[in-house]
Amino acid sequence: MRQRSLIAITAALAAGALTLTACGSRDDDGGGSDSGNGGGGTTVVIGVDAPLTGDLSALGLGIKNSVDLAAKTANKDNYVEGIKFEIEALDDQGQPSVGQQNATKLVANDDVLGVVGPLNSSVGESMQKVFDTAKLVEVSPANTNPALTQGVDWQTKKVRPYKSYFRTATTDAIQGPFAAQYVYNDSKKKKVFVIDDKKTYGAGLAATFSEEFKKLGGKVVGTEHINPDTKDFNAVATKVKNSGADVVYYGGEYPQAGPLSKQIKAAGAKIPLVGGDGIYSADFIKLAGASGTGDLATSVGAPVEELPSAKEFVANYKAAGYKEAYEAYGGYSYDSAWAIIEAVKKVVEDNDGKLPDDARAKVVDAMQNVSFDGVTGKVSFDEFGDATNKQLTVYAVENGAWKSVKSGTYTG
Amino acid sequence: MNELPQQLVNGLLLGSMYGLVAIGYTMVYGIVQLINFAHGEIFMTGAFGALTVYLYILPDGTSMLIALPLMLIGAMVVSVTVAVGAERFAYRPLRGAPRLAPLITAIGLSLALQQAVWAWYPGAKSKISFPQIDGGPFHIGSVTIQTGDIFLLIAAPISMAILAFFVMRTRTGRGMQATAQDPDTAKLMGINTDRIIVVAFALGALFAAVGAVANGLKYGDIDFRMGFILGLKAFTAAVLGGIGNIYGAMIGGVVLGVAETLATAFIADVPGLDKLGSQSWADVWAFILLILVLLFRPQGLLGERVADRA
Amino acid sequence: MELSGAGPVEPGEGTHAWETPDGPRPSARPRGPLARRYDRHRRAVHSALAALVVLAGGGYLYATRPQPERPPATPPPYPSQVVDITYLEPVPSPGNAPTSSFSFAVLLSVESGPSVTVTRIAQPYPGLSVTSAPAAPFQTKADSARKITITMRVTECGKAPWNAGLPFLDVTLRNTRAIQVHSFILGQRYAQHLSDALQVACSNDSA
Numbered sequence: 001m002r003q004r005s006l007i008a009i010t011a012a013l014a015a016g017a018l019t020l021t022a023c024g025s026r027d028d029d030g031g032g033s034d035s036g037n038g039g040g041g042t043t044v045v046i047g048v049d050a051p052l053t054g055d056l057s058a059l060g061l062g063i064k065n066s067v068d069l070a071a072k073t074a075n076k077d078n079y080v081e082g083i084k085f086e087i088e089a090l091d092d093q094g095q096p097s098v099g100q101q102n103a104t105k106l107v108a109n110d111d112v113l114g115v116v117g118p119l120n121s122s123v124g125e126s127m128q129k130v131f132d133t134a135k136l137v138e139v140s141p142a143n144t145n146p147a148l149t150q151g152v153d154w155q156t157k158k159v160r161p162y163k164s165y166f167r168t169a170t171t172d173a174i175q176g177p178f179a180a181q182y183v184y185n186d187s188k189k190k191k192v193f194v195i196d197d198k199k200t201y202g203a204g205l206a207a208t209f210s211e212e213f214k215k216l217g218g219k220v221v222g223t224e225h226i227n228p229d230t231k232d233f234n235a236v237a238t239k240v241k242n243s244g245a246d247v248v249y250y251g252g253e254y255p256q257a258g259p260l261s262k263q264i265k266a267a268g269a270k271i272p273l274v275g276g277d278g279i280y281s282a283d284f285i286k287l288a289g290a291s292g293t294g295d296l297a298t299s300v301g302a303p304v305e306e307l308p309s310a311k312e313f314v315a316n317y318k319a320a321g322y323k324e325a326y327e328a329y330g331g332y333s334y335d336s337a338w339a340i341i342e343a344v345k346k347v348v349e350d351n352d353g354k355l356p357d358d359a360r361a362k363v364v365d366a367m368q369n370v371s372f373d374g375v376t377g378k379v380s381f382d383e384f385g386d387a388t389n390k391q392l393t394v395y396a397v398e399n400g401a402w403k404s405v406k407s408g409t410y411t412g
Numbered sequence: 413m414n415e416l417p418q419q420l421v422n423g424l425l426l427g428s429m430y431g432l433v434a435i436g437y438t439m440v441y442g443i444v445q446l447i448n449f450a451h452g453e454i455f456m457t458g459a460f461g462a463l464t465v466y467l468y469i470l471p472d473g474t475s476m477l478i479a480l481p482l483m484l485i486g487a488m489v490v491s492v493t494v495a496v497g498a499e500r501f502a503y504r505p506l507r508g509a510p511r512l513a514p515l516i517t518a519i520g521l522s523l524a525l526q527q528a529v530w531a532w533y534p535g536a537k538s539k540i541s542f543p544q545i546d547g548g549p550f551h552i553g554s555v556t557i558q559t560g561d562i563f564l565l566i567a568a569p570i571s572m573a574i575l576a577f578f579v580m581r582t583r584t585g586r587g588m589q590a591t592a593q594d595p596d597t598a599k600l601m602g603i604n605t606d607r608i609i610v611v612a613f614a615l616g617a618l619f620a621a622v623g624a625v626a627n628g629l630k631y632g633d634i635d636f637r638m639g640f641i642l643g644l645k646a647f648t649a650a651v652l653g654g655i656g657n658i659y660g661a662m663i664g665g666v667v668l669g670v671a672e673t674l675a676t677a678f679i680a681d682v683p684g685l686d687k688l689g690s691q692s693w694a695d696v697w698a699f700i701l702l703i704l705v706l707l708f709r710p711q712g713l714l715g716e717r718v719a720d721r722a
Numbered sequence: 723m724e725l726s727g728a729g730p731v732e733p734g735e736g737t738h739a740w741e742t743p744d745g746p747r748p749s750a751r752p753r754g755p756l757a758r759r760y761d762r763h764r765r766a767v768h769s770a771l772a773a774l775v776v777l778a779g780g781g782y783l784y785a786t787r788p789q790p791e792r793p794p795a796t797p798p799p800y801p802s803q804v805v806d807i808t809y810l811e812p813v814p815s816p817g818n819a820p821t822s823s824f825s826f827a828v829l830l831s832v833e834s835g836p837s838v839t840v841t842r843i844a845q846p847y848p849g850l851s852v853t854s855a856p857a858a859p860f861q862t863k864a865d866s867a868r869k870i871t872i873t874m875r876v877t878e879c880g881k882a883p884w885n886a887g888l889p890f891l892d893v894t895l896r897n898t899r900a901i902q903v904h905s906f907i908l909g910q911r912y913a914q915h916l917s918d919a920l921q922v923a924c925s926n927d928s929a
Contacts, residue, residue: 053530055635058538174907177888181905185846198692215885216847224676225690229641231631234422235676236691242415255539259631266549266558267418287539289632306800377803390907408890408905411808 041082042355046071046340047106049099049117049127052091055255058283059119062327063141064089067116069313069320070337080345081353087337088112092123099123103130112136113355113363114340116333121145122200124165132162135361139166139339141332144277144300145204146173149384158384164364166385168332168339168376170300170392172201174410175276176208178392179298182406183247183274184216187296193222193245195236195260197252205276206251213249221245226256233260237267246271253278258287265291272296280328285397295397296405299328301376302391303404307331313375335374339381343367417555419677420670425561425630427669428568432623433646434653434661435575436495436616442592442656443612445511446503449518452643453525454495454617458624459542459634460533461490466543476545480563480625483543487621494525495617496610504606522640529636539635542628560629567622572662575615579658584611592656652702654715663713672698801895802904804833804864809908812915815873816855823875824919828891828908831867835897838862842894843872849881850874852891859896874916879924889913 048067050060064087071085088109092099099118106112107130114137118124124143131138140148149167151159183189192213196206203225210220222243224236233256240248241264248264250257250273257279264273273288273295280299285292304310310331317326326333343366347359356362371380377389390410395402436451448454465486470479502521506514529536547559557565579585590598591608599605627642628634645668653664675697680689688696705713760767810827832838841859845852855871862868872891876882883889890907 053537055538174888178890178905178907181846181886181888181890185848212887215887216883217881223690225692227692227695230691231638232426233691234426235419235673235694238415238418238422239677259633262632266556268549268556283538286541287633302800302803306803308797308799406903406905407802408907409802409806410888410907411806411909 041084043084043086043111044080044113044344044355045086045088045109045111046337047109047112047115047117048087048089049092049102049106049115049123050089050119051094052089054093056094056119056253058281058324059142059327059329060091060094061324062330063117063119063333065320065322065324066141066313066317066326066330066333067337069317069322070334070341072320073316074338074341079341080348083344083348083355085341086111092118092120094120094123096120096123096126100126100130103127107131107134107136113344113359114139114367116141116336116340118143119329120199120201121148121204124148125200128162128165132164135164135364137164137166137340137343137360137364137367139168139336139367141168141336142277142329143167143201144169144172144175145200146171146208147200147204149386160384163385166336166339166367166381168335168374168379168387169277169329170390170410171386172205172208172276174390175298175300175392176205176210177212178408179249179274179276179296179394180209180212180216180218182298182394183249183296184213184218186406187247187272189218189247189272191219191221191243191245191247193224193240193243193248194220195224195226195240195248195250195252197228197256198225199228199252201276201278202250202252204251205278206249209249209251226252226260228252228256231256231259233263234267236260237263237269240264240271241267241269245269248273250275250279254281254284254287258284258289258292261288261292261295274298277328280395280402282325282327282402285400285402288397292397293399297395297402298392299395300392301331302407303393303395304331306407307375307377309373309377310375331375335376335379338372338374339367339370339379342370342372346370414554415677417553419673421555421557423670423673424666425564425669426673427649427666428564428662429623429626429630429642429665430646430649430669431662431665432568432571432619432626433642434649434665435619435658437647437650438653438655438658438661439588439612439616441650442658443588443595444503444507444609446514447518447647448498448503448613448616449515449643449647450498450502450521450525451495451616451620452639452641452646453522454491454498454639455620455624455627455642455646456634456636456639457494457525457529458487458491458617458621459628459638460529460536461621462487462625462628463540463542463634464490476543479543480545484622484625487625488618491617491621491624492614495613495620499610499613504609522643526636526640533636536636539633541633542631544632545629558630560632563629564626567626568662571619571622572659575619575658578615584608588612648698648702652705652712654709654712657712657714660712660714667701667713668698671701798835798897798899800900800902801835801838801897802902804835804897805838805893805895805904806831806833807891807893807906807908809912810869812919813871816871820875822923823873824923825871825873826912826915826919828870828872829867830862830870832862832864834864835899837864837897839896840893841896841901843870844892844894845874845890846892847881847883847886847889849876849878850883851877858894874919876920876923879920882920882924883916884920885917886913889916 046067048064050063051057052060052064068087071087074085090102092102106115116139118140119142121143124140146154149160151161194206194210196202214220226233226236248271250260257275261273275297277299280297288295304314313331313334343363346366347362348355368381380388382388393407394405396405433455440446440448462483465483466479498521502517503514506517545559549559550557579588587603587608590603591605595605649665649668650661652668653660672694675694676691680686808829810829813825813827815823815825839859839861843852843854843858853873888907890905892903892905894903
């Protein structure tokens with residue numbers, strides 16, 4: 001009896017553990033399923049690292065699916081002669097330590113010639129060095145913290161820390177000020193309460209916003225750092241209400257921003273919450289509820305309906321039948337993956353149609369000069385690895401959906 | 413504008429929630445000296461039980477006045493089933509084993525329950541919205557109370573009163589006290605200790621279920637990990653109040669909730685502490701309080717002296 | 723009971739014949755010629771009906787099939803996607819401008835698509851007003867660029883953006899596709915020059 005129960009418990013535990021590990025390895029069958037015309041050539045794997053489970057999975061799955069779509073498209077068109085692309089998607093759960101393990105895993109797979117990801121800047125920080133040492137190119141569709149490409153002292157002296165790191169998203173060095181200008185000049189809000197989640201992305205964004213807001217003549221009437229593990233923000237909400245602020249800026253992501261917006265309004269402060277690309281998700285609207293109408297978010301890129309290339313992407317994405325929406329970073333993820341494909345193409349063509357032995361290093365070099373018309377506009381990278389195309393859009397919650405209200409282009 | 417009354421109410425509400433869950437920790441510990449780390453997940457499954465009743469059993473558009481009691485019953489049925497099942501199949505076989513074995517089992521069970529809900533409950537891979545009570549917030553002076561909090565405000569004291577009556581006045585309740593004092597002697601006196609232990613688990617689960625429904629109403633959504641952090645906080649509350657003491661659990665919860673809220677609200681105004689005042693530091697202050705209390709009263713606020721056991 | 727693979731010997735529940743032979747037959751009613759024809763050609767009618775349903779369904783599916791990615795004619799691009807405005811340098815103000823004003827040169831280029839008309843150039847800051855030369859509206863053809871002089875006049879020094887980190891211009895663009903207000907963030911050099919010019923203009927003003 002005793003013996004049997006013990007076995008039962010062990011089995012239960014094992015089942016639990018297995019379910020846990022299953023989260024990490026539940027990748028899809030990759031992108032090569034319908035190629036059939038690769039002619040049995042070489043297989044190149046594009047790694048994907050994003051949060052595929054947990055709170056941020058809506059964004060993460062959008063990234064994974066979009067990369068998958070890029071790989072499938074390249075295979076279908078036989079875009080690179082003799083090369084078949086596959087994806088290997090790993091789940092980082094939004095945690096830097098897991099991201100680093102994934103990076104090590106991707107480096108160990110010799111077929112991986114490029115990685116798309118991650119979503120979170122903090123995870124990006126932990127992966128950069130691993131990839132750089134292995135000379136494996138990493139293109140993030142979503143990291144917006146300026147330090148990742150321009151060094152920690154980016155405000156005074158820009159130094160690129162890692163040669164193998166690129167990104168297609170615009171940085172918070174532009175996003176924060178852009179939001180500040182919109183809030184101060186267009187929304188005419190003068191007193192802000194700034195809240196962040198203390199993570200690399202959120203704290204960085206809140207800082208660039210506050211700085212510009214103060215420069216413009218606005219006043220920061222209060223600051224607060226929330227604990228992302230809780231969902232009780234009532235104490236913070238009461239503080240916001242009593243501060244007399246007419247707008248709240250939140251540097252962070254939608255799992256916290258949604259409840260925060262809701263609780264601030266419930267506390268009696270009927271003021272809009274403004275955030276960055278981290279809250280630009282349909283899930284934010286769901287979590288913030290009806291009182292979230294009028295909340296604002298800036299996001300990277302132009303609105304999808306303005307780009308013909310994006311329309312095609314949206315249609316193809318739909319036709320491919322992915323279960324999850326492509327979300328905020330779908331277009332950038334597709335472009336990130338396509339940049340890797342372009343770089344691989346260049347390397348292969350320069351080497352008489354074969355992959356060279358030092359393909360990884362060659363891909364890094366080729367990436368620097370990649371230039372093509374992607375989903376989000378022209379895709380190319382500057383000397384820091386940042387996207388040269390820097391567009392931003394302000395969205396507002398209206399009738400339960402995000403609606404674009406103003407777009408801008410950085411041409412400095 | 414005076415912020416204090418509102419923040420006290422915020423803290424009281426948060427604390428009542430901790431207290432409701434803490435009762436489960438404290439009762440089980442009081443009787444079998446087991447820290448049931450899966451209790452947070454029993455709380456979580458209760459919330460999903462209530463949601464199941466609302467989504468899949470009641471017809472669409474049922475008034476919350478009718479739905480709420482039924483959801484509460486649904487939450488209780490699920491929580492109690494999980495708790496009694498856990499006791500029967502995971503803990504009872506290990507009753508004679510070293511302390512560490514059931515503790516590790518509890519942690520494993522906690523993970524397994526989380527993952528089970530994650531994997532099998534439809535839509536549970538992200539947050540699911542929980543039905544809300546309509547009607548605007550209530551204002552008493554400068555204090556605002558949300559409609560969703562009314563349930564918690566009423567349910568917490570009533571539950572406490574019922575529990576006190578049960579433990580003090582009924583046969584089973586007295587049997588529980590006896591088992592808590594000395595299980596072997598209690599057995600010799602003819603008390604069915606196995607049954608008492610099951611009752612302790614079930615009672616704890618009942619309170620967790622009340623807390624779970626209150627939690628859903630208060631925050632508007634539930635997810636498979638909602639029990640983890642709350643469980644840790646509730647366990648802290650139980651220790652703060654004196655583990656093994658049911659009133660202590662409630663008091664500890666309220667003290668912890670108020671301490672967190674006040675730390676968030678006011679520490680930043682203390683000169684020199686402005687960097688340590690935000691919500692991200694609230695837990696630190698709460699644990700400093702816990703350490704201070706345990707330094708001077710190792711048995712917790714209302715705890716009995718830990719005499720000859722443990 | 724033995725399982726034999728054959729059907730039930732006796733009709734189970736719900737397996738009885740639909741028309742009970744001894745029930746009151748509806749055929750007591752005289753049947754029209756159409757019905758009689760139907761009786762004779764039942765199989766043919768059924769197969770014809772089935773064919774029709776298949777055809778209709780197929781036709782419907784065909785008609786509502788996901789359209790391949792080839793819209794009949796690509797509509798022209800949105801103006802904000804083809805226009806680029808870059809900052810060049812500070813330039814002396816035109817002669818007729820008031821003293822508290824200063825000017826910058828920017829380069830407006832149109833990459834592709836139909837010509838784009840700039841209907842308005844503005845900037846969002848209070849305390850500043852802006853005019854351009856050539857004055858809006860003006861048109862620019864695709865694959866061409868033109869230099870525009872932006873002249874700003876300080877209307878109220880106290881409200882001017884002394885220190886904006888990334889100031890921008892709001893430009894209203896129009897082409898055959900759409901009319902859009904787009905912000906052009908001109909970068910740090912522009913921010914620096916704007917800030918310097920404001921210092922000068924406002925010290926002149928007060929002196």
